[in-house]
Amino acid sequence: MLRAQEIQSTLEATFPSFAKALVRSNVHVGFWMHLPMQFCKSHLPRNDTTIFLENEIGKEFIINYIAERTALSGGWKAFCAGNKLREGDVLIFHLVQPLRFKVYIVKGNDSAKVDGDLGHLSLDAQQNQINNEDQTEEEIESCKAPMPLRVLPVNILQEKLGNQENSSMLLEANVEHAVDQSENENEVHVSKTLALTTSTGSIDDFKDMNGIKNFSIVVNGLGIDSELSDHHRTKYYELCCSQNSFLHKSILNSINHKLAAEIIIGTVNISEAIKASKLSTLRADYAVWDKTLKGFELLGMNVGFLRTRLERLMILAVESEEAMQTESREARHEQARVDEEMKNLELKLLKLRETRERLDTEIDALKESAESHEHKFQEVVNAPW
Template identity: 40%
Template sequence: MEIQQQVLQIKAPKPKRRVKIDENCDPLSKSAAFLRASKVQASLPPELPSFVKPMSPSHVSASFCLGLPKKFCDAHMPKQDETIVLVDEDGKEFNTKFLVEKTGLSSGWRAFSIGHKLREGDALVFQLIDSWKFKVYIVRVHSLNATVTVSRNQIEFGLRNSEIAEDMDIDSHQQNVQDKALVVLDQSGDGYADSDVLDGLRFSQSVLDFNDIQNIDDFSIVVDDLVVDSEIPKHFRIKYYELCHSQKSYLHENLLKGFNVKLAVGIILETVTIADAIKACKVDIARDDLATWDKTLKAFEDLGMKVGFLRARLCKLVGLLFELNELLEAKKNEQVKAEEEMRRVREVIKNLDVEIESLELKGKNLELAFCTEANAPW
């Protein structure tokens, strides 16, 4: 309700400045960067407050302003304008100005952004390590091993998206990630609030029962009472609808109440990506890739996603590969034994040829000796 009240109180949007958009920064890469940043945040000591901040155009060009989550500011930031120190991963410090009325950083942020070559889609983890001092961890949108790449035979995750499953300790960090990821939908109604965060997002009055959905035009993706269709590319939305339609239910409907919206969008995108990769895989795919997908889906399932049918398909594929590999290995062993037997037979034949040739020679000598003996004088 608090978020809803904030959204309802948002003033009419001011005309936006024209900023240069990174055309190469696709939503899937942004989601991968945010997932990695959330994983980094979950690994930090819980006693030190932190939050994740995805970079939008206004943060890295033009006005160079950085709005901070209002809830975080109310709980941990000074009540008057103050100098805030940002410490990068090399230990270098940057002084910035925190403006209480704007709940954001002004002077000094531009130097930090340019100095670290921040780009739209990068995700930053801010950890409050001392009074008015943040440790900043930067997750790059394009230099990750977290970029999702789909080929006909495999999918590589930047985490090599297996890191999502292996490193996300769902039981111990799930609530921590949600409590600390304060970037979503935190609006203050001023110029420093992220105008692009709520663009297209709206509260849902009701969720249509899936059995009442006739086609994709009736299909909306609602997470924690927010319609997130605008956050998902059209072709991903179509494929996600097909997956939901195959199961006659919203795959995400069991995600925990209050679940981080950006993280939920990333999970939906990854689910579609894995489903596509499963459809495209061939018999020569490495079993490690199948295991990686299953671990990732298992992590999503632990969070409430209905992906059991995808895991069941992977299980069947692994079973088929195991059966095929077992049979192939057995036949190869038979082939080795047969070749060994043939080698021994060839050796026996060779020895027999030598013996036969020797006996034939003896036969000729025997014929001569026999005739000599038969015609000898009495």
């Protein structure tokens, strides 16, 4: 990051720029790239458009920009592949023209080893970061930005529940579309320090809560509200209100505060994904969400009501799909029957037309014959005596 800052300081100041460290979701999972929200509001259109990225050697890439999510989408994967980007690399975006960035790439050190390993994010390591007043922006960002979550297979999960060091490694990135908003929001909060607070209130006194102002998330005696964005804290409060209890009250003692925060964030993200789901939502998405929630449940998180809702939605989706298939099959069968009947009627109509033409010809011939007989008759009538 220091090298990136040095490069950024040499760029022409009349054109805006920003630096962005790549995380796993940028280069391995969803291939999305969120841009700083304030930068986008100040310098980019408020509607979806196409932007151009030019690397150091002048090669140009066309990328789709999604204004609502302040993110780069279609074409970003090709940019990553074309420049061999990896987690830990730092990009300096220099807006040299409207909708055109010059991108400078600073390769990270040992980026292949980072790969989303949550095992290194232990409580002691994070407390040392908090006590260090001179920590860099990169260190703060690495603490603040929660990683997308995916639960490992249940059999592996159960083997690791008793060990704090191992349990902190149970989650990996995979629920990407559910955590896009988290990553975007945390860029706004990247300058905040992780001020951990100890709460004297009881973890079982949710019924005494008078509102979100008095809402405090305490895990094993340690407050973790600062680990969550305002959005996730508010949504988690609403989930707790729906069940009239803290969803994390039974979380395992072996779970450290960082992992607990990620579990809460993952729970909120999946709840929002459920609310946003439609009949067209893939069954595979439902399966991933349920598998993730099952992992959270094994870690002590009260997410049974979310799994129940998911199960109901999956049943309705299957019933709807089966009904659609049945109705579609019946409609196609009826369509084929009508087509066949129309074909038969067309053949019958063709035969009737041929018969009509034959009868017209016969009638014309009879008329000619009648006229001939009339002519002969008149000749006899008018013949001299």
